[in-house]
Amino acid sequence: MIKYPIKKELKENDRIKSTANRGMNLESMINRTNEFYLDNDIAVIYKKPIPIQIVSVDYKKRSAARITEAYYKLPSTTDYNGIYKGKYIDFEAKETKSTTSFPIKNIHKHQVNHLKRVKEHGGISFIIVYFSRLEKIYFLDSDFVIEYYERSLKARKSIGLDEFEKNAYLIKEGYRKPVDYLSVLDKYYL
Amino acid sequence: MIKYPIKKELKENDRIKSTANRGMNLESMINRTNEFYLDNDIAVIYKKPIPIQIVSVDYKKRSAARITEAYYKLPSTTDYNGIYKGKYIDFEAKETKSTTSFPIKNIHKHQVNHLKRVKEHGGISFIIVYFSRLEKIYFLDSDFVIEYYERSLKARKSIGLDEFEKNAYLIKEGYRKPVDYLSVLDKYYL
Numbered sequence: 001m002i003k004y005p006i007k008k009e010l011k012e013n014d015r016i017k018s019t020a021n022r023g024m025n026l027e028s029m030i031n032r033t034n035e036f037y038l039d040n041d042i043a044v045i046y047k048k049p050i051p052i053q054i055v056s057v058d059y060k061k062r063s064a065a066r067i068t069e070a071y072y073k074l075p076s077t078t079d080y081n082g083i084y085k086g087k088y089i090d091f092e093a094k095e096t097k098s099t100t101s102f103p104i105k106n107i108h109k110h111q112v113n114h115l116k117r118v119k120e121h122g123g124i125s126f127i128i129v130y131f132s133r134l135e136k137i138y139f140l141d142s143d144f145v146i147e148y149y150e151r152s153l154k155a156r157k158s159i160g161l162d163e164f165e166k167n168a169y170l171i172k173e174g175y176r177k178p179v180d181y182l183s184v185l186d187k188y189y190l
Numbered sequence: 191m192i193k194y195p196i197k198k199e200l201k202e203n204d205r206i207k208s209t210a211n212r213g214m215n216l217e218s219m220i221n222r223t224n225e226f227y228l229d230n231d232i233a234v235i236y237k238k239p240i241p242i243q244i245v246s247v248d249y250k251k252r253s254a255a256r257i258t259e260a261y262y263k264l265p266s267t268t269d270y271n272g273i274y275k276g277k278y279i280d281f282e283a284k285e286t287k288s289t290t291s292f293p294i295k296n297i298h299k300h301q302v303n304h305l306k307r308v309k310e311h312g313g314i315s316f317i318i319v320y321f322s323r324l325e326k327i328y329f330l331d332s333d334f335v336i337e338y339y340e341r342s343l344k345a346r347k348s349i350g351l352d353e354f355e356k357n358a359y360l361i362k363e364g365y366r367k368p369v370d371y372l373s374v375l376d377k378y379y380l
């Protein structure tokens with residue numbers, strides 16, 4: 001059963017921000033944000049290409065080599081990494097239509113281990129979760145990701161919205177920086 | 191005309207190292223080195239997947255989605271990045287059969303700009319160049335990459351081996367760490 005978002009009162013600010021990014025998926029919003037960071041010399045953060053297993057390539061044509069058979073591979077790390085104020089930054093971004101919880105299975109074990117390693121080596125690692133029907137974007141530190149992942153192995157398989165409200169940071173939206181996650185770093189990490 | 195490597199006297203050490211990695215290409219050697227770093231909890235550094243433009247995918251089959259048409263894209267960043275001792279690390283790796291110089295055109299303008307940005311933001315950026323016929327692997331700081339790249343726009347299109355000898359660091363080879371580039375960081379950067 002799909003639960004629809006509860007009706008909520010919109011403040012002027014909310015209306016502006018939700019109009020700005022309406023219909024954009026999380027990846028597009030983060031990419032646009034990263035471009036803003038790059039163009040304004042704020043940070044150098046990129047999405048990694050999708051890992052692909054190439055099976056066969058056609059070199060016959062004069063033009064570019066054409067890949068004719070390939071498959072998606074499971075990523076061993078996260079989608080985004082880069083540098084901000086001298087710090088190594090690493091995160092995974094996920095979107096959910098649920099209005100109540102985020103299913104942990106959306107983050108692979110490899111990715112959880114990767115986030116953990118990054119933190120142990122002195123980087124900043126986290127996940128960004130977009131509750132699209134609620135139009136809320138959360139920044140959750142990898143410490144909680146690890147904790148919830150370990151819990152999911154024996155108990156609850158998802159992270160409740162209430163847990164995001166308690167342990168995650170809400171990321172401001174905006175037009176030029178649709179997902180301004182670095183503002184969270186400025187406020188709570190650096 | 192292909193120039194063959196000049197005969198050189200092998201010392202005991204040289205013989206050991208060249209046997210260890212004989213026939214391996216640079217990418218394999220770096221991947222193996224990165225695995226060693228990861229397994230021994232020294233650093234978290236990965237090669238990024240090859241960027242690919244996917245044009246068409248066959249979802250018909252019950253099994254995995256099959257990509258049936260795709261093309262290689264020019265990378266906008268470098269091949270490798272990650273974290274070591276809290277520092278953001280970023281580099282590109284190239285191999286040449288030349289025994290006298292490395293052609294700058296092997297490094298794209300985007301990549302040069304990326305290396306420059308990384309350094310400006312407090313990371314460590316460089317290129318690794320493998321002269322395969324000489325069995326020599328050099329670590330060249332991005333400052334020199336930028337300098338030689340700019341020079342190539344109006345004058346010399348390559349970096350001479352003598353310039354590597356003067357301005358780059360020779361990377362030790364070994365069996366477990368075929369390209370131990372972090373030893374250069376330990377010695378000269380950290």
